Amino acid sequence: MPELPEVETIARNLRRGTNSAPSLIGQTIQKARLLWSRTLAEPDADTFQGLLPGQKVVEIGRRAKFLTITLSESILVFHLRMSGDLRVEPSESPLAKHDRMALDFQSGWRLGFNDTRKFGRVWLLNDTNSLFAALGLEPDDPELTPKRFHEILQQRKRAIKPLLLDQHFIAGLGNIYTDEALFSAGIHPLRSSETLDQEDAAKLLEAIRSTLARGIEANGASIDWVYRGGSFQNNFQVYQQTGNPCPRCGQPINKTTVGQRGTHFCPNCQPLTGE
DNA sequence: ACGAGCGCCTGTCGGC
DNA sequence: TGCCGACAGGCGCTCG
Secondary structure (H helix, E strand, C coil): CCCHHHHHHHHHHHHHCCCCCCCCCCCEEEEEEECCHHHEEECCHHHHHHHCCCCEEEEEEEECCEEEEEECCCEEEEECCCCEEEEEEECCCCCCCCEEEEEEECCCEEEEEEECCCCCEEEEECCCHHHHCCCCECCCCCCCCHHHHHHHHHCCCCEHHHHHHCCCCECCCCHHHHHHHHHHHCCCCCCEHHHCCHHHHHHHHHHHHHHHHHHHHCCCCCECCECCCCCHHHHCCCCCCCCCECCCCCCECEEEEECCEEEEECCCCCCCCCC
């Protein structure tokens, strides 16, 4: 499910609290329960469950699509992959159907990692250096200037959509926001990266940033049973709009496959050739 | 370096 | 109604 805006929204809710649950900051873990063993990437289950009790939540953050919970002595990292979610509920309420891990706090609240498809992963680490070492820059990193973006696009010779999805190139984009940003910039998903000139690169970087910002403002996107609370799905221009009129030119939106991912675009506003 | 194919999982939807 | 394949917001791996 979640891409950068959804993970960011979840991190903010855990940090600030919501109408229905308090902030986790400052709370002390009483007990950790691993409910599906493969969900835990590192360390082993006994170590994990042994190390967590007594640790206090210091800080909650995000890097790419990873959500980080800094504890007094370790750092807990989540990747939600396709169907993961983090929920704060009263400890006495029953576990939800697809809960894979649960942290009970002394306060009587519980953090549940719910993940229908079991692709999500959890790490308990001393630091995130090696886990995050190969990640690309955050889209909003000031070091990522239009000039720098153009340069790294020139260094590659790869279809732009799979390149944007590559977390080593730039971190945080997924299938929805990539399709939306490419539409916003008027760039065909199969366009080869090195063919983008400075103007194209600047336009694309701006499109990525504004699309992600609008996603965050909408608290992310909610689709089907996966992830609740966001409304960005009401603002999709091309994603899941196959056959609908393009909001810019009225031609029907196309769907194809690029890099084995469903890909939505306007063939008129995002021409492959002619430039 | 790049892209295709596949595995990992459960659930939903459309077609027959 | 039931079955069956396609598909789903991710990513790591192998292979050519």
